[in-house]
Amino acid sequence: MKGTVYLNDKTGIVVIGATGREASQVIKESEALYPGIVKAGITPGKGGSTELPVPVFDTLSEAVKDPKVGKLLNTALIYVPPVSVLDAVMECLDNGIKVLYIITEHVPIRDSEIIFQEKERRGAIIVGGTSLGCFVPSVGRIGAIGGKDPSVAFRDGGIVVISKSGGLTVTTAEMFKRRGWGTYMALAIGGDIISNTTYSDVLKQIKGDPKVKAVVMLGEPGGAYEEQVADLITSGGFDKPVAAFISGRFQERMPEGVAFGHAGAIVERGMGKATDKISRLEAAGKKYPVKVAFYYHDLVKAIESLGVPRDFEDSTAEHVKPLYSTI
Amino acid sequence: MKLYEHEALGSIFKKYKIPVPRYVFATEMNDAVSQFVEKESGVVVKSMVLVGKRGKAGAVKVVSDKSKVADVVKDLATRDVYGEKSIGALVEEKLDIEKEFYLSVTYSTKDRAPAIIFSEHGGMDVEEIDPKLIHTHVITDVRSVYPYQIRQFLSNVGFSDKDLLRPLSEVIVNVYNAFVGAECRLLEINPLVVARSGDKRKIVAADAVIILDDDASVNPAITYGARSAQGRPLTQREQDAILIDQGDHRGKAGSYVELEGDIAMMTFGGGGSTVTAETAIEAGLRIANLTDIGGNPPAEKMYRISRIILSKPGLKGVLVCGGTASNTRIDVTLGEGLAKALDDMKAEGKLDKNLVWVVRRSGPEYVKGLKMLHECFERNGIRGEIYDSQLPITEAPIRLKELLIKHIGYKPENVG
Numbered sequence: 001m002k003g004t005v006y007l008n009d010k011t012g013i014v015v016i017g018a019t020g021r022e023a024s025q026v027i028k029e030s031e032a033l034y035p036g037i038v039k040a041g042i043t044p045g046k047g048g049s050t051e052l053p054v055p056v057f058d059t060l061s062e063a064v065k066d067p068k069v070g071k072l073l074n075t076a077l078i079y080v081p082p083v084s085v086l087d088a089v090m091e092c093l094d095n096g097i098k099v100l101y102i103i104t105e106h107v108p109i110r111d112s113e114i115i116f117q118e119k120e121r122r123g124a125i126i127v128g129g130t131s132l133g134c135f136v137p138s139v140g141r142i143g144a145i146g147g148k149d150p151s152v153a154f155r156d157g158g159i160v161v162i163s164k165s166g167g168l169t170v171t172t173a174e175m176f177k178r179r180g181w182g183t184y185m186a187l188a189i190g191g192d193i194i195s196n197t198t199y200s201d202v203l204k205q206i207k208g209d210p211k212v213k214a215v216v217m218l219g220e221p222g223g224a225y226e227e228q229v230a231d232l233i234t235s236g237g238f239d240k241p242v243a244a245f246i247s248g249r250f251q252e253r254m255p256e257g258v259a260f261g262h263a264g265a266i267v268e269r270g271m272g273k274a275t276d277k278i279s280r281l282e283a284a285g286k287k288y289p290v291k292v293a294f295y296y297h298d299l300v301k302a303i304e305s306l307g308v309p310r311d312f313e314d315s316t317a318e319h320v321k322p323l324y325s326t327i
Numbered sequence: 328m329k330l331y332e333h334e335a336l337g338s339i340f341k342k343y344k345i346p347v348p349r350y351v352f353a354t355e356m357n358d359a360v361s362q363f364v365e366k367e368s369g370v371v372v373k374s375m376v377l378v379g380k381r382g383k384a385g386a387v388k389v390v391s392d393k394s395k396v397a398d399v400v401k402d403l404a405t406r407d408v409y410g411e412k413s414i415g416a417l418v419e420e421k422l423d424i425e426k427e428f429y430l431s432v433t434y435s436t437k438d439r440a441p442a443i444i445f446s447e448h449g450g451m452d453v454e455e456i457d458p459k460l461i462h463t464h465v466i467t468d469v470r471s472v473y474p475y476q477i478r479q480f481l482s483n484v485g486f487s488d489k490d491l492l493r494p495l496s497e498v499i500v501n502v503y504n505a506f507v508g509a510e511c512r513l514l515e516i517n518p519l520v521v522a523r524s525g526d527k528r529k530i531v532a533a534d535a536v537i538i539l540d541d542d543a544s545v546n547p548a549i550t551y552g553a554r555s556a557q558g559r560p561l562t563q564r565e566q567d568a569i570l571i572d573q574g575d576h577r578g579k580a581g582s583y584v585e586l587e588g589d590i591a592m593m594t595f596g597g598g599g600s601t602v603t604a605e606t607a608i609e610a611g612l613r614i615a616n617l618t619d620i621g622g623n624p625p626a627e628k629m630y631r632i633s634r635i636i637l638s639k640p641g642l643k644g645v646l647v648c649g650g651t652a653s654n655t656r657i658d659v660t661l662g663e664g665l666a667k668a669l670d671d672m673k674a675e676g677k678l679d680k681n682l683v684w685v686v687r688r689s690g691p692e693y694v695k696g697l698k699m700l701h702e703c704f705e706r707n708g709i710r711g712e713i714y715d716s717q718l719p720i721t722e723a724p725i726r727l728k729e730l731l732i733k734h735i736g737y738k739p740e741n742v743g
Contacts, residue, residue: 022654083544106542109434110510113469116439132653147653147691152716165598167621171650174689175719191598193512194439220601223436247601250608272436295609296602297719320722322712324701327683327730 003139004185005125005205006099012039012072013142014063014097016080016088018056019043022103023079026144027052033150034140038077039069060095075099077133077142085129086111093122101142102128102196112194119196127197130190132166135173137183145188146170157182157311158213159303162202164191164220172216172299179300180310184211191220198225203238214241214308216299221248221274230280233288241289243302244281248274328539328547328554331375333417335535338550343505345498345516346531348422354415355404356397364396369421372396374403374413377554379536380452384408389421412560422531426488427518429453429461430499431536432506441466443477443503447487449518469507474500491521491530498530510543564616564635571631578624578655580632588613590727591636593665595620595649595688599720603648607724611739612646612731615639623655629664637672644683644731648723651716652690661688662699673707683730684711687723710734 002009013030017023018041030038031053038054040063047058057063064070076092078085078100085107092100102115107129119126127134133143137156145166146153153174159181163169166188173183185206189197199217206212215238219226226246232238252273284290291302330339333352340347351363352375364370374386381387386408390396396418404416429449435442443464448456462484466472474496481492488495498519506514515536522531539547548554553561553569561569568583590612594600600619607614616639618632637645647661672678686700697713704711712726731737 025654082542108510108542108544109512109540110507110543113434113439113441117467117469144653147651152689153651163598165596165601167596167650167652168598168602170653171599171716171720174651174716178717193434193436195436218598220598225436228437245602247598247605250605295606296721300719316717320714320718322714322718323697324704324713325711326701326704327710327712327734 003136004209006127006185006187006202007075007134007136007139007142009139011037011075011099011140011142012069013037013075013077014039014060014073015041015054016060016076016078016092017043017084018052018054018079019046019049020079022144023077024052026077026079027054029144029148030141037140039072040066060091060097064095073097075142076101078102078104078128080104082106082108083111086115089115089126090118093118093124098124100124100126101131101133102126102190103131103133103143104128105130107192109193112192112196116194116196125197127187128190129192129196130166132169132188132190134188135183135186143188145186146173153177154186155182155312156184158184158211158308160184160202160206160212160215161186161218162199162215163188163218164195165218166190168218172218175297175300176216176303178314178316180312180314181303181308182311184213191222193223195223195225198228200225200228200232200237203229203232207238212240214243214303214306216303217242217244219244219246219274219277221246221277222272224272226277227280230284230290233284233290239288241291241303241306241308243291243293243299243306245293245296245299246274246277246281247296249278328541328551329377330535330537330539330551331377331414332373332535333375333415334551335537339505339509339537340532340535343501343508345501345505346529347535348419348531348533350417350419352415352417353400353404356400360396360400360418363418364393367420370396371419371421372399372403373417373419374406374408375415375417376408376411376413378409378411381408386413391421422520422522422533423524424518424533425521425523425528427520427533429456429517430502430519431513431515431517432503432511433513433515435463435465438465438467441469441503441506443480443499445481445484445499453517466503472500472503488521491528494530509537510540510545511537512540513538564639568618568632568635571628575625575628578620578622578628580618580620580624580628582619583632583635584617585639586614586616588615589641589643591615591639591642591645592617593620593633593636593645593647594618595652595655595660599648599650602721603646603724606721607646607727610725610728611741612644612724612728613740615642620649620660621655623652624660624664626659626663626667629660630668633665633668634672637668638677642679642682643735643737644685644727645711646724646727647684647686647688648720649688649690650720652688655690656692657688657690657696658692658699660696661686662692662696666700666703669703669707669709678707678709680708680710681735682709683727683734684709685714685723685727685730686711687714687716687718687720689716
């Protein structure tokens with residue numbers, strides 16, 4: 001297999017909510033970039049439509065029985081409105097799809113919880129909600145990550161970028177590309193409270209993959225997912241270089257408003273705040289190859305100092321000049 | 328969204344049969360309060376504010392002398408509590424309290440599941456309770472939660488009052504059902520009291536903190552009205568910004584929060600906005616407002632939010648900053664929306680020429696979009712620098728700081 005469990009040369013995508021504005025654009029772009037990676041689309045009531053470069057079905061059950069594409073479908077890309085996500089996930093799981101991406105933002109937390117527990121029972125992989133998708137330059141793309149021309153940000157290499165923020169996933173890949181490191185995989189896991197795929201879930205999956213040279217992780221305040229990475233590394237569960245940036249320190253300095261629950265603070269005592277995450281990862285960095293960047297752009301220096309070899313030449317000048325100046 | 332105590336009692340506790348004291352809510356002293364007080368031997372009066380630790384601020388008062396109730400209600404219904412204005416007073420029966428528990432339900436991200444948190448030592452700030460005395464029960468199967476499971480949990484953690492096992496387990500299940508049914512992020516009762524009533528004992532929720540999921544299937548802003556997450560009323564500009572996204576789901580431009588600074592932040596994308604703001608603050612810039620624009624909003628939305636951002640008085644600099652967009656069109660957002668706002672503000676004499684600008688943006692049609700914006704800068708005499716993604720995103724606020732110091736003698740904050 002070429003690629004990862006999240007995206008590989010066997011990946012065949014079915015898009016749920018295929019004829020919506022964003023989804024249809026993504027299908028068309030994907031077809032142009034990696035022809036044939038998207039196999040089918042589902043929109044109830046639009047079965048048989050020819051508006052997309054892939055066949056459209058009313059139900060997933062029809063699609064998986066289709067003699068042409070049915071057997072090729074193994075990955076679902078979900079683009080339905082927030083309140084329909086749970087329904088879409090159940091439709092996918094009940095029809096045997098084992099890898100799902102939830103692109104939809106603002107999924108109700110209660111639904112996210114039901115989805116997570118169902119996924120655990122069925123042994124499926126779900127990325128998101130609020131994922132932007134996945135990019136493995138040597139294999140293909142799932143979702144809109146990187147836009148119309150992903151070559152701006154992505155070039156094949158050895159770095160794995162894992163980020164809660166979709167936008168930063170691309171921004172980070174681009175920053176590294178300019179400085180000589182390419183991307184093996186970029187995965188936008190989404191920042192939802194109940195995250196179906198966490199940083200440590202990914203690290204466990206890619207642990208033995210020889211193509212992985214280093215991991216760049218972008219974290220945010222809230223939850224315990226970044227702390228879990230520190231725990232995983234210190235327990236010997238991942239030994240390749242990890243550079244991390246955790247945003248949100250400034251929120252701790254802002255006047256406290258309706259701060260999040262005391263209860264949250266109890267369940268996750270000493271976790272959740274940006275500074276908690278940073279100190280846990282820094283502690284892991286004393287014995288293991290882990291570096292936390294103070295400024296986001298220091299991630300490049302962190303990867304450099306961890307001794308990760310460049311995939312190609314550094315192309316950026318030391319001091320970047322503005323495109324235009326009126327001052 | 329956080330609810331006021333009287334909202335939690337009236338709309339959620341009642342529905343899920345969580346026992347509460349007899350109460351009446353009033354914005355001022357009135358007949359309903361007088362009649363209520365008449366029937367009680369004593370009352371507790373509480374200011375209705377969203378901030379916590381009301382008791383320590385003197386915003387919760389026990390009143391036994393009925394002649395004093397009117398004055399206390401008048402005071403607590405209108406006073407400021409930690410800077411937040413009370414919207415009314417909750418007047419409750421005074422309970423004969425035997426003991427106080429702590430109870431809450433929230434999502435534990437460690438377990439990726441709802442967790443019930445219980446302590447026999449409630450009443451004080453939960454942070455002050457010895458962690459050894461706080462017990463957590465994780466709900467690993469949300470499809471079925473029964474009182475017997477709660478009794479097993481209470482038994483396992485050595486709950487001392489065996490007579491209360493059944494009634495308490497039933498109240499806790501009701502609280503859990505309220506948490507799930509009302510789509511909460513947090514439901515906290517501190518204290519959950521055991522009160523004497525004649526020769527009987529009853530369990531009563533003597534407080535109610537509810538934070539609803541803002542993404543709940545029914546938007547809480549529709550049910551309870553929009554409210555600022557900062558524990559203060561929304562400013563006019565914040566209210567205007569909310570309207571931008573109403574009834575138009577193309578992209579998002581109305582998420583706007585004001586602070587007390589002098590640097591306007593026009594930032595794009597959740598993650599990008601956060602790191603940019605963060606770096607700006609670390610670099611010593613005082614932020615005047617925060618925005619999070621994304622999802623390819625049309626030019627009209629960009630026009631409106633640009634005017635709101637730039638209308639805040641006292642600005643010295645503007646940072647327009649985002650990563651490499653996947654979807655958002657740079658020609659539409661910056662080349663059309665922002666540029667038109669600047670043209671119009673200039674024509675109306677509302678554009679401050681002394682502002683220093685740094686723009687850093689990339690994404691679909693960025694070459695065209697940045698060129699259009701540059702032309703707009705030229706024709707309106709706007710001073711600044713425009714970058715694409717060659718400049719790492721978080722170096723943009725640092726560039727702005729350098730320009731501000733050089734050109735207008737800006738004095739950055741000394742950040743530790």
